[in-house]
Amino acid sequence: MGVAHFDGALAVVTGAGSGFGRATALALAGRGASVIAADIDLPSAERTLALAKKAGATGAAYRVDVADGAAMEEFAGWVREEHRTPDIVVNNAGIAVAGPFLATGTADWERIIGVNLWGVIHGSRLFGRQMAERVAALPAKPDKPNFGGHIVNVASAAAFAPQRSLPAYSTTKAAVLMLSQCLRAELAGSRIGVTAVCPGFAKTGLARSSIHVGVSAEAQESLRRRYDKAFQWRGYPPEKVAERIVDAIVKNRAVVPVNFEGHLLHALSRVSPASLRLIARIPSPQR
Template identity: 35%
Template sequence: MITDFHNKTAVLTGAGSGFGLECARIGAKLGMNLVLADVQADALERSAAEMRAAGAQVLAMQVDVSKAEQVDALAAATRERFGAPHFVFNNAGVGSAGLIWENTLKDWDWVLGVNLMGVVHGVRAFTPMMLEAAAQDPAWTGHIVNTASMAGMVNMPNMGIYNVSKHAVVSLTETLYQDLALVTDQVSASVLCPFFVPTGIHQSHRNRPEGMAEEKPTRSQMIGQAMSEKAVTSGKVTAAEVAQMVFDAIAANRFYVFSHPQSLSSVQTRLEDVMQIRNPSDPFAYKPSLGADLKKALRAAG
């Protein structure tokens, strides 16, 4: 766990908005060195300028986390400028919706590339560096936080690719936690599972890769996008509050970070489905009108 963040180094992907930006703001206040990465150049530039104005030492790089070579370059630049990072926040992510059979291969490549492989690349590039630093100094501590989602704990309909990507991140991070515990007491991990929080993820289409811009969304994707936008923008918990939860979890060495703990009843229901070998429960039991509206919209679309 890290209890004193001053003069420590944080690597933050998706640092131009949402949780990444808010964690950068906290890091700057705590006197951290900041390595900021984002695929969106203008957002990254604004974030870097703000953190420098706040007095932080900043290394900013435009990075597409789905590209292994770009994350490797980020890791090399981090080592050269600040040494091994103490806090790595594999946070960059994109949203997606639609009936699972309607998603194209390009949809799968994009969402899994960013949400899953982006985390894989971050873990692969930075963990050995952190373990090396820990081996050289018994007092050195580090922490990796991977952003998943409540969609990594339950499976809401009409958002299949996103669910798959986030379940994979939960699995990856639980395994990372156990693997790290086998080899060191100085480096650990947490998984962040936010629910609906206003972050800008519902506008992920702004960063769709070249070649996807001409693809017209299906009716189910448009319906899912509209529902997601409504839910995200009406969220009561802020990105800044979630960012503080991340820092609190690092200081307490707490693995699971939930923005909406009250939503864990849905996770319990899913696990009880598994334990009792029963069919999946209605995911909209807590709000039947929502499920009825989605079913009506999709059947009308057919």
């Protein structure tokens, strides 16, 4: 794909300091977009921005906790004041909580719902509103309607498939998938696209920071190492996910499963949901 697609566009990417977020920020920057790289870990976002600048892009790095509504409001206001209404927003920041439902405490739920669901709600609501206001202020062009923008929400293949070992994570991702489809219907009239991206396992830092409930701190470290090894062994590069995100924006896709697991679980959820409910019973081998 050439570099011309996003010339002059402004893209906001959350969780831009690592994994899919960094790869997506760089893919968009490589195609001419300016990038606002946002992350709770500012140095990592700054590193992404430095890499984007090396590719010739402009932009900024910003520290924000996507779970914090007031901070996200401030962030969205800052983007509009200091830059402008973005054309592309990728709500990507996320964390993993693994382990049985009965061992998952209220604080674990609040943490993962805060980042994985509230983060997407804040980003979609605040920037979606900015995009809709911008479209409403433009002169109507019935023959060639104005492009209003595009919101990408990073869900997961876990959104398609129940799993006894991943109830909190899968629940937040299923909610992101549904939210994205509702929002897509609402914003279609404003020519704002909304995509839910649903990848299977990929080689990122997610497993290294995952929270394993119901085990000791020592066991958690060992589980993190084992899952990280599996993610790295699976070897699916975040750059490929970023390419699918770029393609989804260009083609305005609604739901985008990515990689073998992503496509398999998506297909099974449509043709044989009962088989997924059976597979969901298989206990996690490492616990």
